[in-house]
Amino acid sequence: MIRRDELTTLVRAGLRQGRIEIRISFTTLSEVLSYTIPMIGFFVVMLFQKGHHVPGTTFSLGANTLSSMLGATIATSGILTLSLKLAEERTDGTLLRAKAVPHGMSGYLIGKIVTVTSGSMTGFVVSLVGGILLLPGLSVGSAYSWLTMLWVVVLAFLASLPIGAIIGSIFSDPTWTGLSILPSMGLIGISGMFFPITHFPVWLQDIAQVFPLYWAGLGMRSALLPDHMAAVEIGGSWRHLATFGVLAVWAALGLTLAPIVMRRMARKESGSNMEHRKAKAIARAR
């Protein structure tokens, strides 16, 4: 069993890694751009939608989209950034390095979670503040809003990070991991982010409701939009219980499976495997 001092050591090392990576990501132009460009995209969409109303209501479509996108940011960036980082850092040897150090893998994972969540939270906070300043109609005055936001964000992270860890562990090739962006885009399209989901065919609604993305968006809308806006949602309700339930099931499933998949991936990690992947990447680049 792991001793107490080993546990403190690895948690501290993980936090130190997170701190360093956060500093690096805020001082590296390419990383700063990768956060800000999508955000600027959101704002452009929202400003275009500013004058429009959510169909069937007099409520600003822009505010509706912002709330949805906030949920989507948490749910997708957890999956995308973590899986891409994992795939990338398996290729460059970071994971193998972690494996060569006592408890290095656990520390590495803690560090990655810190980095990825703080990256997503930065985007989240900037978009939220921007939205409050630019878009009237968001109901952020009550403690209830903030409380709802808090549990939705925490659950959305818990549901999405393990999925990212699993995807990053299964695909040894960063290109394949990158392709997981496509289904996420599709899901964003059908999850009622830009347009009320009740206007879509029922079978499409059913597909959307399987995934955490829809529920993260719904949860954020319930936190930020006035209560009467629930009318355009499925069942005319914010369905908090179902939101909690679906996100919790995904989190439980992911947290159970991710360690198994990751352990298997880590076991297979070796210098010659890394060489092999690198050779393939170089061959592709030519």
Next chain:
Amino acid sequence: MTGAQQLTTPKPAAPMPAEDTAIEVRDLRMRYGSTDVLTGVDFTARRGEVIALLGPNGAGKTTTIEILEGFRMRSAGHVAVLGVDPARGDERWRARLGIVLQSWRDHAKWQVRELLDYIGSYYPCHSDDRVRRPWPTDELIELVGLTEHAGKRVGRLSGGQRRRLDVAIGIVGRPELLFLDEPTAGFDPAARRDFHDLVHRLADDETTILLTTHDLDEADKLADRILILGGGRVIANGSPDELSRSMSGEAEVRWSRDGQRFVHGTTDATRFVRELFAQYGTDVDDLEVRRATLEDTYMALVREFEAGRREAAVQSFREVER
């Protein structure tokens, strides 16, 4: 030859106490699909010994070292590294190992000191009454000659500097056993000499070192003992001196007599020359005796091995050994 005979039997003959053995490998086998990469590797390493694992590409050096590091599961055989089966090694066991692989490109955006500090921060709880872990960062940076680059981003280091950082990371936890896979590939002569000094220093501190190399000269300079892998097993095992003596059994004698040139291959050049003089006396001229060097023999092995005649190469090598 009796000298060669000694090489194949482990010394000392009595089984070593486990405390003194850093690595013990018996009949190690590895098979990928239907290809046998290791077909029965045997060797032991005493604590504090520097061992060079030599062999052509594809001889199984990296596979062997990865099995010992616990990064790869073996197909069969007995392996104990610091008294533990690497397939079951826990994190406390891992804390006693240092690993330097062939190529790393990780942490390119981190600073040198920051990265060493971070890796070192995993080790304090693995200190014991003999070893204080980790190595103090600045001392270590000084040791590998990176002091003026301590604040640089890792990705901005030159190839040789990067490699020295890899070695520093490998030893930051003050390992009892250090694995170095092709440590000096791409080094210029000065960097190579510095690195050799570092290895000698670590060896003086009782660190056991297992390194792989292509370079016979390097193995000769660094290692207490050289193991040559070929055909999936250890085909030669001994100190550099012992190996050159046992392997250079065949010598070539050249001379001329009455304006005619002669060449003769023999395993006992001294006796042949004595007889030559006894028979022809002063008629013998231009005498030249040339022993095959360790390098000649090794290069012959590599050539044969790479030509695909593995079994033949191993066989001829064995004959030379005898």
